[in-house]
Structures are given as structure tokens and as C-alpha cells.
Amino acid sequence: MTGALLTVAGLGKRFGGFIALSDVDLTVGAGERLGLIGPNGSGKSTMVNCLCGTLRNDTGNVTFGGHALDGLAAHRRTRLGIARSFQLPRPFPTLTLADNVRVPILYAADVKAGRVAVDPRRRCEELLNMVGLLDKADRKPADLTQIEMRKLELARAMASEPRLLIADEVMAGLSHREVDDILALLMTLNGQGIAIVMIEHIMRAVLAFSQRLVVLVAGRKIADGDPQEVVRQPDVVAAYLGS
Amino acid sequence: MDLSFDLWGNALVSGLLLGGFYAAVTIGVSISFGMLDIVNIAHPAFIVLGSYTAYIANSVFGFDPILSSIVLMPAFYLLGVAIYSVYDVSFERRGDASIRGLAFFFGLLFIAEVTLVLVFGVDYRLVEAPYIGPSLHAGAIDLPLRLLVPFAVSLALVLCLHVFMSHTFIGRAVQGVAQDPSALRLVGADPSRIKRIAFGLSIASASVAGAILIVIQPVEPSIARDYIGRIFAICVMGGLGSFGGTVVAAMILGVMESFTSTFYGPSWSPAVAFGFLLITLAVRPAGLFGRI
Amino acid sequence: MGNIRFGLLALVAAAVTFAAARAIGNPYVFFAGYVVLQYVVLATAWNILGGYTGYVNFGTAAFFAMGAYTTVVLHKTVPVLPLPAMMLAGGAISALIGLGMGYLTLRLRGTFFSIATLAMAVVAQTLITNWNFVGGSRGAYIVRPRLSPIFPGDYIQYLFVIMLLLSVLAVVVARAIQHSRLGYGFAAIRDDEPAAEASGVPTLRLKLIATALSGGLMGMAGAPLPYYVTYLDPASGFSLSYAVNTIAMPLIGGTATWLGPLIGAVLLGTLQQVATVTISSALSLLLVGLLLVGFVIAAPKGIVGWFQR
Structure with a gap:
């Protein structure tokens, strides 16, 4: 498979006796839109943490853009081009929105040789403008609403100039209109050539977004393919509706 | 050969006895730090306060230091409740318990020490009781009552707290409060109140720990600091909040210190606890018995 | 204002301070001023780790x-x-000691680092107490030269100038960090470490830099002490009052900026010098403890926080 940006082979992770992930294979192509679904506790978050370096996988290999990621610290992976948003937004509370976005500009985007030689201030403004928060650039995260917090989280992830964005439940708890809002934003980012893995419970959003859908159940991958076909697969239906 | 065996035997026994005492000193921190996640570095200061109240009860009124410390436990409990209330309102509810909370307890440690210096001066104080002085003998092994009685009292204290924690509703709630405060609300318990009670108990234990401290050795105000390293080393190595682990870790440290002081001199023993703590933190931060 | 400009301004302020102290002409001004300046360095150094990255050093x-x-x-x-x-x-x-300590404990939760620093103070004191070459528990006598080696005046004036220059260095460094890439990294660590890592911040390396820098400045502040006191024993060198003061000063002044520790050190340091003379040294220490507890409860942003809205 040429053009694979991220390749995961035989990924496994256990916590004590609990097997969180078992022998998971996955590829993400450059610029692809991938949906990752699964019931609560199916290993989605563990997977994200293993990809981003927050957790160390016990078995398997992760390769990203030709680099083996195994054993690399989280910040090194960010610098290579994997960005994530956190399930519960984790802004830097004592910094202004502009400075929140500035941290990855200084520590990830700038470090990448040959990448954008940016003026941090202008890039900050661009990013905040893109998510519609420019007028609040000097405010603190505590002043934001739930959806604005999610948008800040996305702006900060984008500030590291990633090639792959892992959006971990960025729509949970948002209203119908707000979901559409975020969805449009993610489509825009994808339009700029960024591959996106969307982890989501809101099926409407996942189906509208994904070009390919992967299903995790109890730490195993049980489906991987065209979204419309995957959701009709009997074992996927069973996992969601209960057998 | 015989001499060396006696030396080893005595060092081992006095180490175990000392370790029993360390368990009483640490048990309060096992509750506050281990279970409630409150980094009460001022705990040793409350222990020394307990030493001084026992000293007053003994030297002024002629009471037995350990018995009077048990009688005084409710007063220490109330002191703990009062301190937790301030801590709760000022730091936990603001969601800002880390830096300022630490500084708060550090300030309390310092205030307690300076106040004791102002009131009692920097002289060493001691107590009188019939069990200070005589020794039992088992072959060549000395069993000084001065260590044996604190050992027994200490284990009794740990046992009582253990029974309370595992067999009462409040005790079980305390064990659950650090893991999941919201689950507590579901069973109708107020996490704040549970923590207040538990913190009160941890300070109440300092009364008894302080009394047996002054039975074992003369006390002066700055002695509290020597115990910080010990207490947290034992607490971390014992697996944060496990009473059984605390007792075992306390015994291990006691024996290590006893050997160090027998073979290298007592001036080196404070360094043992630190080495113990650093190695624990570097190698097994989850403690001897904890899961990683 | 650029760093160089600020540095020059700080040097001018230092020169004015020295000229004023000489104009008063009383040697006590230099003895008392030295202690205040020493605390400016210690409080500023502490704040680089404690205030900027949120790791409390006891x-x-x-x-x-x-x-x-x-x-x-x-x-x-x-x-x-x-x-x-x-x-x-x-x-x-x-x-180097800071680096070693940090390497062992900075991967863990911040509280473990704090506890380890507290225990380390006890151990370092034990080591020195048992080391006869530096006087052991009896202490060491150092002969203070009579005259300043570089300008006409007493040696205490020389010590004062040295500490004055070190304070300038510490404050300029702290201010430069605050507005630099390093400063943003530190703030991100203080606010949320996993999020900082995810933003590309090498958290462990930055924490080690902060610990080494902070510890190094503290060591530099301690180096002239033997010449100042002329008799140094472990009990006074390792006095807990250093730790309490260096924590109290930034927390009272405000930990978020370089200005807080400076204000805290000058106010509290001067207050203590006055209280030690007029009341007693034990009471002046009690005052520091009470102020520390009072401020962390009632004024979490310190004095600087009163002027920010």
C-alpha cells in the first residue's frame, strides 16, 4: 500500500490482567478521512494514547511517514506531525488563547526543519481566525463556552502543523448545529491536505465525514472498510445493539 | 563470633522495635497523603506537638504520657478537622491544591516549630514513666521496655485504625473518596465531610505518636524535620495508604537505620531514610506492594 | 522593553542603590542590605522552578x-x-545536584519531587555534619579580608556589590525567560503537562533546565556566605528559615512574573531585618510563617495580583 502515512501493525496493550488492545492493524493514508468507532471501553482511547506516545504499547509497531515511532516521547511524535485533541479539552488555563496556540507554534511547528518559516504572531491570528476565536485572542480559556473550548483545542492541535490530526470525541455534548459547525471545520482542515482520524459516538457525524470506517470492539478490530457497508456488517450491529 | 552475633541480634531487634514505632508515626500520613491525597508535610510538627502535650501532662500533672495522649486524641481530632476545613475552603474548592496547598502545610510546619521554640526553648525535654529504664532479656538480646511499650502501643493504634477503616461505613467511604468522589455522592455521603473526618483521625493519631516519640527519645522543636523524610519514605514504599504495607516498610526502615547506627554511628541514620525514599521513587514509585 | 535595555536599566538601579548605601555611610546598611539582596536572588531562583513550572522546591x-x-x-x-x-x-x-535530583524524581507527580527536596536537605546536612574537612558539626571559621579587593572600602561593601550584581543577573535572567520560548514552555508545563507534551514541549528536559538553573543560582547566592558570617556550621547553613523565606517571598509577591519574587523579597527581607533588631529573630520568623499562610489562603495571586485586574 503506497502513500500510507500511518501504519500500525500488531498493536497490543494490557493493563495488569485487562487486555485493552490486541493485535490491531491499521493504516491511514495521506489526506484520508478515517472514522474510528466502538462501544465505551473498546480501546479507542488507549489506541489514541499509544499512537501519540502518552502510553507505551506492549507489542506491535507504529510507523509514521517513514519513521518508527516505538519508544518516542509524545512531544517527538507531535514534532513529526501527529497532533491530537483531548477528549476533555485541556487548555493551558493561565495563558491567553493566543498564547495557548503559540506554545505548539514555538515548540512543534518551528522545530520542523524546512516547514513553514512562520511569524508566530501572524500564525496565531490565522489559526484563531480559522476557528472564529480571533476576537477573544486576549481572553483566558475560563471565559469560553463548551464549543469554543473544542475549537481552541483544534486550533492548538493545528498549530503544530500536523500531517495527521486525531480528533478524540471533539463533538461530544454539543448541539446539532454545533456538531455541523465542527464538522465543517474538520472538512476545511482536511481540504488543506491533513489526514484526520475521527473518534466519535455521534454516528451521523462519523458517517458524513468518513471515507473509511474502522470498528474496535473489546480491543480488537472487527471491521475496516466503506462506512455504509461496515455499519451493516452483522457483528458490528451486534456489538452496538447487544447480541 | 558471639559478640558479632549479639551485635547483629540486638541491632535487628531494636530495629524492629523502632520500625513498629515508625509505623505509628507514619500511619497519619498514610491516611492523609495515601488515602486523601493531601500532602500534609506538617504532620511531623503535629507529632512533636503531641510530644509536648504529653510532656506537659507528665511533668506538670504527673500523668502517664501515653495514657494522657490517648485521652487527648479528641482535641487533636478537632484540630485536624479545623485545619482541613481551612484547607478545603481555601485550596480544594478552588481547584488549586498543588503549590499553594503545599506552601500552606509548609507554613504550618514552620509556625508550629517556631511557636514551640518561643514557648519551650530549644532544650531537649523528656518524660518519666515506670517503663522508661528497665529492660527484659532474652538470652543476649536486650528488650528495653522504653522501646517495647511504644512498639505495642503503636501496633495497637494501627490495628484500631485498620479495623475502623475496613469495618465501618465511614472507613470504607474514606478508602473510596480519593478514587472516586462522585461515587460517594451516589451513596449519600458528602466527600468533604468524609475527608474532614479522615483528616481529623490522621491528626488524632499524631497525639499518640508524639507521646511514644518522647518516651523513646528526648524531644526538641526542630526534631520534626528529621521525621519528614522517614515518614514519606515509609508511606511511599508501603504503597500509599496501605496499612499493612506501612507496617512492613516501617520495619524495614527501622532495621536499616538500626544497622547503620550500630555499624557507622547514629549521626548517619537520617541519611538512610532519604536514600530509601530516593531509591523507592526512582525504582518503584508505586511502593513495595502497589501495582504499577 | 528588550532584555539588554532592561539589563542596563537594572545596572543603573544597582549603581544608584550602592551609591545611596555609601552615602548613608553606616556599615550596618551593607550587612542588612546583603541579606535582603541574597533573598532577592533566592526568591527569584526559586520562582524559576516553582512559579514558572509549578514544581515546589523545599x-x-x-x-x-x-x-x-x-x-x-x-x-x-x-x-x-x-x-x-x-x-x-x-x-x-x-x-548538578538539582539535575541529579530532578532526573530521579521529575518523571513522577510534582508532590514527590517536593517531598524528595525536603528529604534531600536533611541528607545534605547529614553529609556535611559528618565531613570533618569542612568542620563537621563544630563548624568552620573563615577569615574575612579587611578591605575590598577592587575599590576603596570595607570588604562588606565588596560582598554587598557582589550580591547586588548577582541579584541583577537573577532578575534579568528570570525576566528574559518569562518572555521567551522557554517561558512559554514552562507555563505550559505548569498548566497541563500532558497537553504540553502533545504541543511538542519536551517537558522532562525543560523541567531539568529549570531545576538546574534555579539550583545553580541558589548555590551562587550561598557561595559568599562564609565570608559574610565568618563562622559557618551546618545548623545555620541549612537553616529551615532559608526554605521558608524563599517560598514565602514569591508567594507573597506573586509567582506568575519576575516582579513578584523581587517585591516579596525586598518587602519581607526588609521587614525581617527591622523586626529582628526591634523585636526578636524568632518572632520575625514566626511573622514570615504567618504571612505565608495568610497570603496563600487570602491572596492567591500575591501582591502583584492586587494591581492586575
Whole structure:
């Protein structure tokens, strides 16, 4: 498979006796839109943490853009081009929105040789403008609403100039209109050539977004393919509706 | 050969006895730090306060230091409740318990020490009781009552707290409060109140720990600091909040210190606890018995 | 304002301070001023780690005393060495200790680091107490030269100037960090470490930099101490009051900026000098403890916070 940006082979992770992930294979192509679904506790978050370096996988290999990621610290992976948003937004509370976005500009985007030689201030403004928060650039995260917090989280992830964005439940708890809002934003980012893995419970959003859908159940991958076909697969239906 | 065996035997026994005492000193921190996640570095200061109240009860009124410390436990409990209330309102509810909370307890440690210096001066104080002085003998092994009685009292204290924690509703709630405060609300318990009670108990234990401290050795105000390293080393190595682990870790440290002081001199023993703590933190931060 | 401009301005302020102290003409001004300036350095150094990255160091006394004892050793072995060289040596030793401590404990939760620093102070004191070469528990006597080696005046004036320049250095460094890439990284660590990592911040390396820098400045501040006190024993070198003061000053002044520790150190340091003379030294220490507890409860942003809205 040429053009694979991220390749995961035989990924496994256990916590004590609990097997969180078992022998998971996955590829993400450059610029692809991938949906990752699964019931609560199916290993989605563990997977994200293993990809981003927050957790160390016990078995398997992760390769990203030709680099083996195994054993690399989280910040090194960010610098290579994997960005994530956190399930519960984790802004830097004592910094202004502009400075929140500035941290990855200084520590990830700038470090990448040959990448954008940016003026941090202008890039900050661009990013905040893109998510519609420019007028609040000097405010603190505590002043934001739930959806604005999610948008800040996305702006900060984008500030590291990633090639792959892992959006971990960025729509949970948002209203119908707000979901559409975020969805449009993610489509825009994808339009700029960024591959996106969307982890989501809101099926409407996942189906509208994904070009390919992967299903995790109890730490195993049980489906991987065209979204419309995957959701009709009997074992996927069973996992969601209960057998 | 015989001499060396006696030396080893005595060092081992006095180490175990000392370790029993360390368990009483640490048990309060096992509750506050281990279970409630409150980094009460001022705990040793409350222990020394307990030493001084026992000293007053003994030297002024002629009471037995350990018995009077048990009688005084409710007063220490109330002191703990009062301190937790301030801590709760000022730091936990603001969601800002880390830096300022630490500084708060550090300030309390310092205030307690300076106040004791102002009131009692920097002289060493001691107590009188019939069990200070005589020794039992088992072959060549000395069993000084001065260590044996604190050992027994200490284990009794740990046992009582253990029974309370595992067999009462409040005790079980305390064990659950650090893991999941919201689950507590579901069973109708107020996490704040549970923590207040538990913190009160941890300070109440300092009364008894302080009394047996002054039975074992003369006390002066700055002695509290020597115990910080010990207490947290034992607490971390014992697996944060496990009473059984605390007792075992306390015994291990006691024996290590006893050997160090027998073979290298007592001036080196404070360094043992630190080495113990650093190695624990570097190698097994989850403690001897904890899961990683 | 650029860093160079600020540095020049700070030097001018320092020169004015020195000129004013000389104009008063009373040697007590230099003795008292030295202590206040020493606390400016210690509080600023503490804040680089504690205020900027959020890791609380209770072991100020250890870093400080290690600098002082480095001077004792050098004074006995290479007495011709000028004081600034001894300060560099003391700073290097303390920075290395900070690096070692940090390497062992900074991967863990911040509380473990704090507890380890507290225990480390006890151990460093134990080591020095058992080391006869530097006087052991009896302490060491150092002969203070009578005259300043570089300008006409008493040696205490020289010590005052040295500490004044070190304060300028510490404040300029702290301010430069605050507005730099490093400062943003530190703030991100303080606010949320996993999020900082995810933003590309190498958290462990930055924490080690902060610990080494902070410890090194503390060691430099301690290095002239033997010449100031002329008799140094472990109990006074490792006094808990150093740790309490260095925590109290930034927290009272405000930990978020370089200005807070400076304000806290000047206010609290001067207050203590006055209280020690007029009341008693034990009571003045009690005052520091009470102020610390009072401020963390009632004014979480310190004095600087009163002027920000």
C-alpha cells in the first residue's frame, strides 16, 4: 500500500490482567478521512494514547511517514506531525488563547526543519481566525463556552502543523448545529491536505465525514472498510445493539 | 563470633522495635497523603506537638504520657478537622491544591516549630514513666521496655485504625473518596465531610505518636524535620495508604537505620531514610506492594 | 522593553542603590542590605522552578548551603581564588545536584519531587555534619579580608556589590525567560503537562533546565556566605528559615512574573531585618510563617495580583 502515512501493525496493550488492545492493524493514508468507532471501553482511547506516545504499547509497531515511532516521547511524535485533541479539552488555563496556540507554534511547528518559516504572531491570528476565536485572542480559556473550548483545542492541535490530526470525541455534548459547525471545520482542515482520524459516538457525524470506517470492539478490530457497508456488517450491529 | 552475633541480634531487634514505632508515626500520613491525597508535610510538627502535650501532662500533672495522649486524641481530632476545613475552603474548592496547598502545610510546619521554640526553648525535654529504664532479656538480646511499650502501643493504634477503616461505613467511604468522589455522592455521603473526618483521625493519631516519640527519645522543636523524610519514605514504599504495607516498610526502615547506627554511628541514620525514599521513587514509585 | 535595555536599566538601579548605601555611610546598611539582596536572588531562583513550572522546591537550604560549603572547601584548598570564581564553582555544584535530583524524581507527580527536596536537605546536612574537612558539626571559621579587593572600602561593601550584581543577573535572567520560548514552555508545563507534551514541549528536559538553573543560582547566592558570617556550621547553613523565606517571598509577591519574587523579597527581607533588631529573630520568623499562610489562603495571586485586574 503506497502513500500510507500511518501504519500500525500488531498493536497490543494490557493493563495488569485487562487486555485493552490486541493485535490491531491499521493504516491511514495521506489526506484520508478515517472514522474510528466502538462501544465505551473498546480501546479507542488507549489506541489514541499509544499512537501519540502518552502510553507505551506492549507489542506491535507504529510507523509514521517513514519513521518508527516505538519508544518516542509524545512531544517527538507531535514534532513529526501527529497532533491530537483531548477528549476533555485541556487548555493551558493561565495563558491567553493566543498564547495557548503559540506554545505548539514555538515548540512543534518551528522545530520542523524546512516547514513553514512562520511569524508566530501572524500564525496565531490565522489559526484563531480559522476557528472564529480571533476576537477573544486576549481572553483566558475560563471565559469560553463548551464549543469554543473544542475549537481552541483544534486550533492548538493545528498549530503544530500536523500531517495527521486525531480528533478524540471533539463533538461530544454539543448541539446539532454545533456538531455541523465542527464538522465543517474538520472538512476545511482536511481540504488543506491533513489526514484526520475521527473518534466519535455521534454516528451521523462519523458517517458524513468518513471515507473509511474502522470498528474496535473489546480491543480488537472487527471491521475496516466503506462506512455504509461496515455499519451493516452483522457483528458490528451486534456489538452496538447487544447480541 | 558471639559478640558479632549479639551485635547483629540486638541491632535487628531494636530495629524492629523502632520500625513498629515508625509505623505509628507514619500511619497519619498514610491516611492523609495515601488515602486523601493531601500532602500534609506538617504532620511531623503535629507529632512533636503531641510530644509536648504529653510532656506537659507528665511533668506538670504527673500523668502517664501515653495514657494522657490517648485521652487527648479528641482535641487533636478537632484540630485536624479545623485545619482541613481551612484547607478545603481555601485550596480544594478552588481547584488549586498543588503549590499553594503545599506552601500552606509548609507554613504550618514552620509556625508550629517556631511557636514551640518561643514557648519551650530549644532544650531537649523528656518524660518519666515506670517503663522508661528497665529492660527484659532474652538470652543476649536486650528488650528495653522504653522501646517495647511504644512498639505495642503503636501496633495497637494501627490495628484500631485498620479495623475502623475496613469495618465501618465511614472507613470504607474514606478508602473510596480519593478514587472516586462522585461515587460517594451516589451513596449519600458528602466527600468533604468524609475527608474532614479522615483528616481529623490522621491528626488524632499524631497525639499518640508524639507521646511514644518522647518516651523513646528526648524531644526538641526542630526534631520534626528529621521525621519528614522517614515518614514519606515509609508511606511511599508501603504503597500509599496501605496499612499493612506501612507496617512492613516501617520495619524495614527501622532495621536499616538500626544497622547503620550500630555499624557507622547514629549521626548517619537520617541519611538512610532519604536514600530509601530516593531509591523507592526512582525504582518503584508505586511502593513495595502497589501495582504499577 | 528588550532584555539588554532592561539589563542596563537594572545596572543603573544597582549603581544608584550602592551609591545611596555609601552615602548613608553606616556599615550596618551593607550587612542588612546583603541579606535582603541574597533573598532577592533566592526568591527569584526559586520562582524559576516553582512559579514558572509549578514544581515546589523545599530544599533551598540544601542548594544554598552546598554553594557555601563549596566556598569553604575552596577557601581551604585554593585560597587565592577570587570570590566570583568560587561562586561559579558553588553554582555549578548546586546545579548538578538539582539535575541529579530532578532526573530521579521529575518523571513522577510534582508532590514527590517536593517531598524528595525536603528529604534531600536533611541528607545534605547529614553529609556535611559528618565531613570533618569542612568542620563537621563544630563548624568552620573563615577569615574575612579587611578591605575590598577592587575599590576603596570595607570588604562588606565588596560582598554587598557582589550580591547586588548577582541579584541583577537573577532578575534579568528570570525576566528574559518569562518572555521567551522557554517561558512559554514552562507555563505550559505548569498548566497541563500532558497537553504540553502533545504541543511538542519536551517537558522532562525543560523541567531539568529549570531545576538546574534555579539550583545553580541558589548555590551562587550561598557561595559568599562564609565570608559574610565568618563562622559557618551546618545548623545555620541549612537553616529551615532559608526554605521558608524563599517560598514565602514569591508567594507573597506573586509567582506568575519576575516582579513578584523581587517585591516579596525586598518587602519581607526588609521587614525581617527591622523586626529582628526591634523585636526578636524568632518572632520575625514566626511573622514570615504567618504571612505565608495568610497570603496563600487570602491572596492567591500575591501582591502583584492586587494591581492586575
